[in-house]
Amino acid sequence: ATTPSETLFDTGYWKYPSTTWNGGTWCWKHSGHGKVNATTAITNSCNYYFAEMGYRMGLDTLNEYYSALGLGEPTGIEIGEKTGRQATNEGGSNQAPWAAYGQADQLYTPLQLANYIATLVSGGQHCPAHLLKSVKSYDNSEIIATGDTTPLNTLNISDSTLQAVKKGMYGYTQPGGMVYSYFKDCIVSAGAKTGTAQLGGGLKNNGVFVAFAPYDDPEIAIALVLEKGDAGAALATTAVDIINAYFDREDTASILPENQLIP
Numbered sequence: 001a002t003t004p005s006e007t008l009f010d011t012g013y014w015k016y017p018s019t020t021w022n023g024g025t026w027c028w029k030h031s032g033h034g035k036v037n038a039t040t041a042i043t044n045s046c047n048y049y050f051a052e053m054g055y056r057m058g059l060d061t062l063n064e065y066y067s068a069l070g071l072g073e074p075t076g077i078e079i080g081e082k083t084g085r086q087a088t089n090e091g092g093s094n095q096a097p098w099a100a101y102g103q104a105d106q107l108y109t110p111l112q113l114a115n116y117i118a119t120l121v122s123g124g125q126h127c128p129a130h131l132l133k134s135v136k137s138y139d140n141s142e143i144i145a146t147g148d149t150t151p152l153n154t155l156n157i158s159d160s161t162l163q164a165v166k167k168g169m170y171g172y173t174q175p176g177g178m179v180y181s182y183f184k185d186c187i188v189s190a191g192a193k194t195g196t197a198q199l200g201g202g203l204k205n206n207g208v209f210v211a212f213a214p215y216d217d218p219e220i221a222i223a224l225v226l227e228k229g230d231a232g233a234a235l236a237t238t239a240v241d242i243i244n245a246y247f248d249r250e251d252t253a254s255i256l257p258e259n260q261l262i263p
Contacts, residue, residue, distance in 0.1 A: 002053060004164035007035045010048035016097065017055065025051050025097060038161075042168025042193065043177060047101050054100025059089055062096055068155050069116045069126065071108045076128025076152070084108045102195060113223035117210045121191070121218040123162055124155030169193050170215050182236035187244050189215035194232030197225070204228040209235035213243045220246050 012032035015024040027033065027048040033040070041049035054062055063086040067073055072086045087104035089095050095104040108116075111129055119126040130147040137144055169191030173183035179192055195208035207229030212218045222242055224235040 002038065002056070004038045004160050007037045008041075008049055008052055010034060010036050010046055012048070014048045014051040014097065016094075025103075038164045039168040039171065042165060043171035045178070045194065050101040051097035054096040054098070055094070057096060057100070059087060059094065059096040059099060062099055063087065065155075066106075068153055069119050070152075071112050071116055072106065073112070075109075075111050075115055076130065077111060078131055081111065082109060084112065103198060110223045110225045113208070113210055113225075114221050117212050117223065118218075118221035119155070120157075120162075121166060121212045121221065123159075124157040125151045126153050126155065127151050166191055166215065169212070173211075179233055179236040182233075182240050185244075186213070186240045188213050188247050190243055191215055192236070192239065194236070196231055205230050207232045207234050209233075209239055211239045211243065213247070 010027055010029075010033040012027050012030045013024055014027070015022075025047060027046055029044075029046075032048065033044050033046050036044065036046050036049050038049075040046070057065075063072075066086060072084045074083050075081060084107040085105075087095050087099035087106040090105060098104045099106060115126070115129050127149055132145075132147045134143050134147065135145040136142065170189070171177050172192050172194075173179055173186070173190050177183075178194065183190060183192065190211055190213035192209065192211035195210070197206040197208050199205060205228070207226040209222075209224045209232040211222045213220055220243065222239055224232075224238055226232075226235055229235065
């Protein structure tokens with residue numbers, strides 16, 4: 001359908017290729033972003049680019065990729081969950097251009113979003129989500145059991161594609177990026193992306209934010225949702241706080257043996 005280097009010219013309005021319907025969708029920047037490729041489309045949140053990619057793929061193929069990334073699918077978490085749903089072609093109309101940037105009728109959970117980012121930046125290893133990492137002996141000297149980390153499935157993501165996507169999310173946090181003013185205080189390099197979950201019916205939008213860090217060798221993936229937060233950028237500060245707390249943590253913590261006083 002495309003390559004990391006293919007460029008499109010965003011005029012500000014993507015017109016649906018049809019001789020019978022004169023519709024389409026606006027980019028959030030009505031004047032357009034001009035020339036964009038996969039990387040710059042992510043950095044600039046270019047609706048035009050993703051609408052075109054969704055149209056080229058079609059909804060069935062798009063949903064296959066979403067499912068493989070764990071979106072709209074059970075995560076494996078032990079406490080029960082809602083699995084959401086994939087987008088559908090309501091009334092027979094092609095919703096793929098809108099589903100490609102999250103504006104169709106799909107529903108995904110914050111945990112699915114975090115797992116999707118983890119799957120993506122790991123190079124396609126889609127693992128189940130678990131509360132349990134490991135069980136250690138009472139004196140912390142022996143690992144007795146670990147959570148199941150066997151991948152549910154593996155996506156075949158080429159290195160060039162992966163780097164194009166990661167670079168786009170990295171650009172979001174760098175000078176000129178939409179959340180640089182927050183991520184300049186991040187103690188490690190990170191990639192991120194905002195989202196706006198539109199509810200319709202005159203309701204205020206939910207803000208969505210995803211991130212991963214460090215950029216070169218990711219260890220942590222984050223998904224945050226703020227109900228009625230309007231825009232995902234409002235969550236950037238919280239994401240930076242979480243990342244900084246994770247990478248600034250002390251590694252000296254241990255579990256005390258029985259009959260020991262906690263200082």
